[in-house]
Amino acid sequence: MEKIIAPKVLFGKRVKEFRLQAGLSQEAFALKCGLDRTYVSGIERGLRNPTLEVIVILAKGLEMELKNLIEF
Template structure:
């Protein structure tokens, strides 16, 4: 799997743990819901600014976000 798909899977995973819908995350992250959908589906190359907003919206640290077997090389 590629990094974009893994990144999207990690968002889905943490969003589920937090009990957030895509819409709720989009509001918290100040991003459009359709953007969140495309990121989760691995169809977007995400900027560092968007990553920061998503991580903040999920209420996790960067280290917590990137601590996942999905990111192992």
């Protein structure tokens, strides 16, 4: 039986992947987005369930279209 991975976990991994590709530390990325580093950490670890507003902020911080960030 295939284990289903929660969307917030998949989303968090995607944010982390793109952040690392952009060469940004969590601290630098959080600062760029106007968010707390611990909040970004929680998102990346799949512990936080960000609102649509925060997802848009993250996409802008990664300088990418929203659809590319949420496609997994």
